[in-house]
Amino acid sequence: MGNLRSVQxxxxxxxxDAHITQNKNELVNASHIILPGVGAFADAAKSLAQSGMQEVMLNEIAKGKPFLGICLGMQLLFDQSFENGEHIGLSLVPGQVTRFDVTGLKVPHMGWNNLIVRDNALFDSEGADKYVYFVHSYHASDIPDEFIIGEADYGYRFTAAVQKDNVFGLQFHPEKSGDVGLSMLKRFGGLK
Amino acid sequence: MLSKRIIPCLDVHAGRVVKGVNFIDIRDAGDPVQMAKAFNEAGADELVFLDITASAHERSIMSDVVAKTAEEVFIPLTVGGGIRTVEDFRNMLKNGADKISVNTAALKNPTLISEAAEKFGSQCVVCAIDAKLRDDKSGWDVYLNGGRVNTGRDLLEWVYEIERLGAGEILLTSMDTDGTKDGYDLPATRAVSDIVNIPVIASGGAGQMSHFKDVLTVGGADAVLVASIFHYGDYTVQDVKDYFIKENIPVRV
Incomplete structure (x- = not known):
């Protein structure tokens, strides 16, 4: 589980108007859907599927509703994750989730890092430096370039934000990234 | 590049900040919510609230303080002091804390670390440690109850264990340097940072700018906890950041 309250x-x-919900109708009636999350990939994937929310969520996404996955919620978007084994993801965006392979650097990658952004609906492209707050040991890999909207450097350059149509994923925590993060959430909330 | 973090620590007693900073435009330096907002605006990378309250009743006030802060401040907030159970974790996280710092309770019951890490994720479990150099200088002992009781545990053995149990970060306070303003404890910080793979926040001893550089380079720390140097108005967060930029220490701007 993540700190849902912080995002709310x-x-x-x-x-x-933001609600934490386990109600399928509420998901159908919402204008936007956000999937936050910290914790382990396998547990999250399992509880999302078993709750029945996944099916509704995927339906709403297919209809074009703006969707935002944060941290683990982003990692769930890809085809598979190699966190403690091999687990199937939602395949909403092509790619995999792999562990940081860095020597001489600590894992998890925790703290403020500079997001290198590409022109995108979520990001104000003015100004060079956009520091955002990360906490993660795994990251997205093998993402087709057309879906990458943000990257960061930690030992090497990795994908920190993706977009495919109405589906957005942020590896960092916009809800904990001060004014920079709030501006991204505001832009997401304003998407039609 | 990952930044080094500057983390102001506010001591809170019965819902009031002890030793508040005299920010301009702050009407009440004793109000933790106002202080948190001011530090956020000043560029602090995270905040720590340390509850130094004794009674359980006053501790419920802390929950309200955390909830109110989390409604207006959107940088990571760590809460410590008097957290004893997984239920205490749950309560503080529910109110909007991002990380919980444990010290004495973890020493008395190390499984608290693994249970909390399993339930809420390692990222929210901060282990605070008070350490002091042994008389024979063979290493450092870990103390509990705010540094009053020597557990006889070796610092490096303890940090090794808490990482294994699933702690997400270590907040290391050196009792030898705390309050001296002579600089952080470089040997202790380096020794801890060398044997763990989780971030280490150094605490105790900051008196001038060069102390930050020393502990982040020689000491190998990932972040600095800063209390009195801000409280007494010697320096501002921006002063520290300007210094970091000058010294080529990666910092959030």
């Missing part, structure tokens, strides 16, 4: 509070601060 950030959207409330921005003036959006």
């Amino acid at each position: 509070k950030a959207f409330e601060f921005l003036g959006f």
Whole structure:
């Protein structure tokens, strides 16, 4: 589980009506869907599938509803993850999730790192430096270039943000990234 | 590149900040929510609230403080002091804390670390350690109850164990340097940083800018906890960041 409340509070601060829900109808009626999350990939994938929310969520995404996965919620978007074994993801964006392979650097990658952004609906492309807050040991790999909207450096350059149509994924925590992160959430909330 | 973090620590007693900083535009330096907002605006990378309250009733005030802060401040917030159970973790996280710091309770019951890590994720489990050099200088002992009781445990053995149990970060306070303003404890910080693969936050002894550089380079720390140097108005967060930029220490700008 992630700290859902932090994400909710950030959207409330921005003036959006945000609900934490386990109700399928509420998901259908929502204008936007956000999947936050920290923890282990396999547990999250399993509980999402077993709750029946996954099916509804995928339906809504297929209809074009804006969707945002944060941290583990982003990692779930890909085809598979190699966190403690090999696990199947949602295959909403092509790619895999692999562990940081760095020597001389600590894993998890924790703290503020500079996001290298590409022109995108979520990011204000003005200004060079966009520091955002990361906490993760695994990251997206083998992502087709057309879906990469943000990268960061930790030993090497890795994919930190993706977009495919109405599906967005952020590896970092916009809800904990100060004004820079709030601006991304505001832009997401404004998507039609 | 990953930045080195500057983390102000606020001591909170019965819902009030002890030793508040005199920010301009702050009407009440004792209000933790206002102080947190001011530090956020000043560029602090994270915040720590340390509850130095004794009674359980006053501790419930801390939950409210955390909830109010989390409604307005969107950088990582760590809460420590008096956390004893997984239920305490749950309560503080539910109110909007991002990380929980444990010290004495983890020493008395190390499984608290693994249970909390399993339930809420390692990223929210910060182990705070008070350490002091042994008289024979053969290493450092770990103390509990705010440094009053020597557990006889070796610092390096303890950090090795807490990493194995699933702690996400270590907050290391050196009792030898704390309050001296003579600089952080470089040997202790280096020794800990060398044997763990999780971030180490150094605490105790900052008196001037060069102390930050020393502990982040020679000491191998990932972050600095800063208390009195801000409280007494000697330096601001921006002063420290400007210094980092000048010294080529990676910092969030």
